[in-house]
Amino acid sequence: MLFPPARDPQAVKGVTFGLAAYIMWGCFPLFFALFDGIPAFEILIHRIVWSCVFLVVLITMLSRWSPVITALSQPRRLGRVLICAVLIGFNWGLYIYAVESNQVLQASLGYFLTPLVNVALGMLVLREVMARLQLVALGLAGLAIAIQFALLGELPWISLMLALSFGSYGLFRKQVPLDGLSGLFVETLLLFPLALLALTWLSWQGNSHFMIDVPMSVLLAVSGVITALPLMAFAGAARRLRLSTLGFLMYINPTIQFIIALTIFGEPLGTIQLATFIMIWFGLALYSWSSWQSRPHQPPIR
Structure with a gap:
């Protein structure tokens, strides 16, 4: 049985938390499509800055500063966190570019490829030794x-690149x-100085869109909240569900993106592209079946 008893x-x-997280992630193209005329680089800068600001408020409200302080007090151990920060920053930026350049189908394919x-x-x-079906x-x-x-x-x-970076x-x-919340904050905190410098440079050059148009400025600030909310929902799901259940829910995100690309953005899907999607979907079905068969029989973490 895939889902636990009601x-x-x-x-x-x-x-419920898992569905909320993956549905929000799946609807991200609709949000980033609103930034018409703003370069992906500038949106990425604001996403980092406002994510960091929002997470400061959130961690303060939840009294979750202890793991953050512990991590920051050991700078020699921040190397892997910095690598994570660079990878997730690159992933965010490339995803925004994919939406802006009407290549959401490619983005959805990237997230279908990620488990593989x-x-x-x-x-x-x-x-690691892989099962035959996974290979x-x-x-x-x-x-x-x-x-x-x-x-x-x-x-x-x-x-x-989306699949490899993620x-x-x-x-x-x-x-x-x-944990997810503290880790995201430390990652964005490490990128914050560079993002702030880039934002200052854009303003100095007169290329910044922030505070020029009020609705667009609000959207740029909200991008930080939009980044954190699905992560919080995912953390709530991860504490309560088996990994096999989370793995099944994971496909909701790229599926929604695929549907949005075809039905709302009207992106073309050629015969060859459809054939390759079907091959990857079949591969994911084999992967999921193999993972489900080899799952440990243990109660969910509460």
Whole structure:
């Protein structure tokens, strides 16, 4: 049975949090499409700055400063956190660019590929032994990308870079002893000085859109809140659900993006692209089945 029994209130709450997180992430294209005429670089700067500001308020309200102070008091251990910060910053920026350049289908493909990239990184970097079906799934994804390159003459580089950056972020994030909220704050805090310098430079050059148009300025500030909210919901789900359930819910995000790209943004989906999507979806089905079969039989964490 995939979802826990409905009589377990904590499990029901966990599924609710998980659905909220992945639906919010899936609807991100609708939000970032509102920034018409603002470069992705400037949106990224504001996303970092206002995420940091919002998280300061949130952590203060929740009295969660202890793990943050502990992490900041050990600068020699911040190397992996800095790598995580650079990877997630790059991922955010590339995703915003994908939305602005009407390539949400590529973005959705990137997040469909991410679990399979995690499998590859686990095998190559951590020397993990993969199940046969997981290797088949990885091979199908590689074949799909090769078909796109051979028949279309180009690599889906946005998809690949989103999957690689987010997969690598997950790899390093596992080695950082910080919860989701504290970890995101320390990551954005490390990027904050650079973002502030970049924002100052944009203002000095007269290229900043902030405080020029009030509605757009509000949207730029709200981007920080939009960044933190799904993470908080995800943290609530992770504490209450099995990893196998979270893994199943994960596909909601790129599925919503795929539907938005086709129905709202009207992005074209050629026959070759559809065929490669189907191959990757089939690979994900094999991967999910393999993960489900090998799951540990233990009660959910409460």
